[in-house]
Amino acid sequence: MTRILRNSAGYILHKISTTRPPDGDPARVSCRVCGWRRRAASKAEARALRDRHAQRPREWPTFHVGLVTGTGLGTNNHAAAIGVSDDLPTCAWALAGNRGAARTIHAPQFLADEAVAAIMTTGIDVAQAVLDMRQLAKLCDAGTSLVVIAAASTSSGPGYDIAGVGDYGLYHCQGGDVVPLMSSLQPNTPTGDEEASTFATGMRITRLRAPLDRERLVVMSGSVARAVTAEERAALITGVRNPQTCAHDLFQAGVRAGMQQNAALLVLDPLSTE
Numbered sequence: 444m445t446r447i448l449r450n451s452a453g454y455i456l457h458k459i460s461t462t463r464p465p466d467g468d469p470a471r472v473s474c475r476v477c478g479w480r481r482r483a484a485s486k487a488e489a490r491a492l493r494d495r496h497a498q499r500p501r502e503w504p505t506f507h508v509g510l511v512t513g514t515g516l517g518t519n520n521h522a523a524a525i526g527v528s529d530d531l532p533t534c535a536w537a538l539a540g541n542r543g544a545a546r547t548i549h550a551p552q553f554l555a556d557e558a559v560a561a562i563m564t565t566g567i568d569v570a571q572a573v574l575d576m577r578q579l580a581k582l583c584d585a586g587t588s589l590v591v592i593a594a595a596s597t598s599s600g601p602g603y604d605i606a607g608v609g610d611y612g613l614y615h616c617q618g619g620d621v622v623p624l625m626s627s628l629q630p631n632t633p634t635g636d637e638e639a640s641t642f643a644t645g646m647r648i649t650r651l652r653a654p655l656d657r658e659r660l661v662v663m664s665g666s667v668a669r670a671v672t673a674e675e676r677a678a679l680i681t682g683v684r685n686p687q688t689c690a691h692d693l694f695q696a697g698v699r700a701g702m703q704q705n706a707a708l709l710v711l712d713p714l715s716t717e
């Protein structure tokens with residue numbers, strides 16, 4: 444059974460359904476629009492988790508999320524993770540990529556999941572999360588890219604905290620334009636708020652705070668960011684309304700342009716919850 448939570452204008456904020464698995468597997472509960480998902484030991488627990496997500500306060504930030512991860516293009520691996528709290532007005536996302544050998548192919552999913560879990564459970568700073576995960580990644584492979592995003596509210600108003608290291612592109616819609624916020628491809632992107640920290644380890648982590656207005660934020664692996672032209676990127680980010688379709692179309696544009704590596708893309712659409 445599916446439960447739907449709408450804002451006062453009737454727009455869908457959350458759409459939650461439980462999946463009946465084959466015998467023996469845990470039940471899954473997931474929200475098709477914000478990306479929230481849980482595993483449940485029983486049908487009763489699945490129903491309880493579903494009902495709890497449906498009671499998430501409407502005033503808390505809500506996002507419709509598109510996520511695409513490409514596979515089958517070689518041994519490089521990229522992954523993304525989504526965190527939505529039912530206890531706190533917090534959402535977090537991470538995208539990880541790995542240029543390493545096939546033996547580390549599962550590392551990016553682990554790192555993305557761990558980064559999101561650290562943000563959600565300990566409220567750790569995004570730059571510290573990147574630093575911690577990158578140190579972890581170094582144990583198996585130095586070629587790991589990682590971007591961590593947390594939606595947070597502070598005295599200066601609601602905003603995104605973002606930190607990244609490695610090979611990625613990050614873009615924000617601003618009044619109909621698509622603005623590169625932070626990117627390994629354009630290290631001198633003038634954002635005003637960007638701050639690069641070189642930690643004692645010598646690692647350069649870029650971080651910034653961006654306004655959490657109602658416009659779309661897109662983060663993508665460097666492989667797809669390089670493959671897609673600025674014109675095509677802007678046309679798809681501003682022209683494709685559904686975030687999942689947008690992420691898919693950007694990925695396919697990269698494939699058509701001859702992208703030789705795997706890629707992950709996250710498209711975040713903040714919603715008005717009033």
Ligand SMILES: [Zn+2]
Nearest residue numbers: 457474477479
């Ligand atoms: Zn949801």
